[in-house]
Amino acid sequence: MVRAIMHGCNGHMGQVITQLIQEDDGIEIVAGIDLVDNRDNGYPVYTDIWACREEADVIIDFASAKATDELLKYGVERQIPMVLCTTGLSPEQLEAVEEASQKVAILKSANMSLGVNMLLKILQEAAKILAPAGFDIEIVEKHHNQKVDAPSGTALALADAVNEALDGVYTYKYDRTQERKKRDRHEIGISAVRGGTIVGDHDVIFAGTDEVVTFSHRAYSKAVFGKGAVQAAKFLAGKPAGHYQMSDVIGG
Numbered sequence: 319m320v321r322a323i324m325h326g327c328n329g330h331m332g333q334v335i336t337q338l339i340q341e342d343d344g345i346e347i348v349a350g351i352d353l354v355d356n357r358d359n360g361y362p363v364y365t366d367i368w369a370c371r372e373e374a375d376v377i378i379d380f381a382s383a384k385a386t387d388e389l390l391k392y393g394v395e396r397q398i399p400m401v402l403c404t405t406g407l408s409p410e411q412l413e414a415v416e417e418a419s420q421k422v423a424i425l426k427s428a429n430m431s432l433g434v435n436m437l438l439k440i441l442q443e444a445a446k447i448l449a450p451a452g453f454d455i456e457i458v459e460k461h462h463n464q465k466v467d468a469p470s471g472t473a474l475a476l477a478d479a480v481n482e483a484l485d486g487v488y489t490y491k492y493d494r495t496q497e498r499k500k501r502d503r504h505e506i507g508i509s510a511v512r513g514g515t516i517v518g519d520h521d522v523i524f525a526g527t528d529e530v531v532t533f534s535h536r537a538y539s540k541a542v543f544g545k546g547a548v549q550a551a552k553f554l555a556g557k558p559a560g561h562y563q564m565s566d567v568i569g570g
Contacts, residue, residue: 320345320555323374323398325367325389326381327359328352331403334544335378336360345552348372351381367392374398375555378547383407390418399423399554403430403547405471419561425554427564428475430546434520435564437535441476441522442483444533449484453526454501460511460519468510476522477506 322339326332327350336359339345347361349372355363364370367388377393377400379386386404393400399422402415418424429435449455459473469492481488491505501507518537523530537543546564553567 319343320376320552321348321372321374322346322551323348323370323372323377324350324359324361325377325379325385326352326404327361327363328354328357329380331380331540331544331547333357334541335380335547338541338544338548342548345548348374351385376401376551378551379404380547383411386411387414390414393424394418394421397422399557400425401547401550401554402426403543416561420559422559423554423557423562424560425550425562425564425566427550429472430543430550430564431535431537432546432549432564432568433542434472434475434535435546435568437520437522437533438475438479438565439568441479441533444524444531445480445483448524448526448531449480451526452503453524453531454503454507455480455488456507456509456523456525458509458511458519458521458523460513460516462515462517463512465512468512469508470510470518470520472518472520473508473510476520477508480506480522 322345324332324335324347339347349361349370350359350363351367352363353365355365377398379389379400380403383404383406386407415424415426457473457476459470461470477490488504488506491507517539520535522533550567
């Protein structure tokens with residue numbers, strides 16, 4: 319049985335993961351960390367991470383970027399692997415993640431969905447076949463009207479996967495309104511749509527002569543990210559120091 323600490327346990331994703339783990343015989347939450355202990359989660363909750371002394375095999379993090387610095391220090395000192403799902407980390411924090419991964423196992427991915435990470439692998443194979451045949455590549459991502467960043471980190475990860483398979487020769491085009499010219503053969507167009515309560519839609523379009531191939535992923539609830547985080551936690555427990563990705567979970 320994998321023993322987990324849920325960092326950010328009282329947030330929306332923390333509660334989603336708490337429910338998922340209650341239904342999973344392979345993992346349990348032994349403690350939670352949050353700003354306030356105002357819920358009956360079925361496990362002890364600490365407002366100070368350093369007060370948590372429960373023995374654990376992994377930490378699942380869905381908290382605030384403001385709490386990441388202390389989390390990294392705690393994970394390194396206690397030698398507990400960490401699945402980092404919090405977004406919006408600063409360049410300095412990302413550098414701290416890399417430094418910490420030399421001392422303890424850390425898994426951080428642009429998207430925790432198993433489906434998206436499978437799509438990343440499939441796209442690399444498709445790109446090697448379709449791009450040399452003259453197919454243009456466009457990515458369209460759609461999210462809810464509260465999302466402030468664009469394009470999404472997932473859209474960029476999809477573009478990077480395609481570009482990596484094509485030896486990095488493609489550039490990214492985010493806006494076509496400022497110039498009047500035909501698209502360059504070696505560019506990937508990335509468009510963002512914001513509206514309503516769309517959880518996350520991503521389409522990768524390969525447009526050729528007289529045919530179009532589209533790879534799509536639709537997230538209908540944030541539970542898909544929670545399921546990926548739980549799988550990642552079970553994978554990471556017991557792993558040696560290093561920086562892991564969701565691709566390792568799928569491949570491993």
